[in-house]
Amino acid sequence: MREGHDGGPALFRLVRFWSRRWAGRASEELTGESRHVQHILVVEAVVTNASRAVAGEDAVVTVGTVAHQLGLDHSGASRMVRDAVEAGYLARAASERDRRRACLRLTESGEELLASARRWQRQAFDELTASWPEDDRRRFASYLRRLADDVGA
Structure with a gap:
């Protein structure tokens, strides 16, 4: 593959760039405190697994x-x-099949945090690709969803 078409280094450069910036910014804008990014991550993990x-x-x-x-x-x-439960974003209940296991579900506050996070993510994507033609934006979004689905993210 020619270097100009090699997406690997570009992907990891983007991940490094964005991972240093998104977490604090998103959490600050969504919850007013940058330390709550872990709640967003946990809520998204619960929802991803719940959909599975x-x-x-x-x-x-x-x-x-x-x-x-x-x-x-x-x-x-x-x-x-535990922190997400204490913050009111998750509820914990004993599994019906195995009382030793705790099942997790989003609370109303967790649903609100998730909805806010998704709005923020869409806004960030729109800002990052604002200068692109609409067809390119749609195609890129489709490829991102495909990649995330393929890796189970």
Whole structure:
């Protein structure tokens, strides 16, 4: 592949650039405090796994599924889930199949945080691609969704 068409370095350059900037900005704009970005990550992980559960892949969302989704160890995910529960974004209930397992679901506040995060994400995409022709924006968005779906993100 010619260097001009090599998307790998461009992808990782973009990830490095954006990962240093989005978290604090998004959290500050959505919650008023930059330290709450972890709540956004946990809420999105729960929703992603819950949508898979609806599709029949797994019946419950647990700390373990959040850990897997976020690429964390169980104890790190457990702390993040605990904090999100304390902040009112998640509710924890015992699994109907295994009382030792805790099932997670979004609360009304969690749904509101998710909706705000998604609005912010759409706005960021629109700002980043504002100078592009509409067809390019749609195509790029389609490719991003495809890549995210293919890697299970």
